Amino acid sequence: MSAGTGVDGCAELADACSRLAARTSDPREFLRRLGHEVAGVRRGALWPLDAGRGGSNRIRGRGFRRHVDDGTDGQARHFAGIVAVAARIGPRLTRWLSIHVGRDAPDTADGRLTDHALDFVRLVRSGELAPQDADAWVRSTICGR
Numbered sequence: 001m002s003a004g005t006g007v008d009g010c011a012e013l014a015d016a017c018s019r020l021a022a023r024t025s026d027p028r029e030f031l032r033r034l035g036h037e038v039a040g041v042r043r044g045a046l047w048p049l050d051a052g053r054g055g056s057n058r059i060r061g062r063g064f065r066r067h068v069d070d071g072t073d074g075q076a077r078h079f080a081g082i083v084a085v086a087a088r089i090g091p092r093l094t095r096w097l098s099i100h101v102g103r104d105a106p107d108t109a110d111g112r113l114t115d116h117a118l119d120f121v122r123l124v125r126s127g128e129l130a131p132q133d134a135d136a137w138v139r140s141t142i143c144g145r
Contacts, residue, residue, distance in 0.1 A: 009061025010143035013038060013076040014135040016059065021131035027124045028087060030131040035084020039077045047088065055081040065144045068116060070109035078110060079142070082117035087125075091118040116142050 020033045035041040040056030042049075050056075059076040062069065069075065086094040095118055104110035120137065123129035129137055 007061030008063035009059050009076045010063035012059045014138040017134040031083050031087035035080050038080035041084035051085050063144050068109050068113040068142050079117045082114050086118055086121040
C-alpha cells in the first residue's frame with residue numbers, strides 16, 4: 001500500500017495490463033490502450049496534446065520499487081504515458097523527449113521508470129513479451145511487493 005492514497009498504484013497498473021490483454025492480443029493496440037486507460041492519452045489524432053501535457057492520473061497510488069518511486073502518486077501515469085508515446089514515435093525519440101523536455105534525468109526515479117517503460121514497449125512490440133504476460137512483468141520488474 002502507498003503512504004499517500006492508501007492505493008497500490010503499481011498493482012492497479014498490472015491489473016490494467018491484465019484487463020487490456022483480455023481484450024486484445026495485438027501489441028500496438030495493447031500499448032495504445034494502456035496509455036489511454038492508465039494515463040489518459042487518447043488513441044486518436046489528438047494523442048500528442050494529451051502526452052504533451054503529461055496525461056492524467058487515472059490510477060493514483062504508490063507501490064513501486066524504491067528505484068522508480070519518486071514519492072508521488074503518479075508513477076502509473078508516468079509509466080503508461082511513456083508507453084503510449086513510445087508506441088507511436090519509438091523509444092529513442094521518447095527517451096530524448098523525456099530527458100530534454102520532461103526533465104527526467106536518467107539517474108532519477110522518473111528516468112529509471114522511463115527506461116523500464118521503454119524496455120516494456122520494446123519487449124511487447126518484438127513479441128518477446130505477450131500482452132497476456134505484461135501484468136506479471138510489471139509486478140516483477142517495477143512493483144514493490
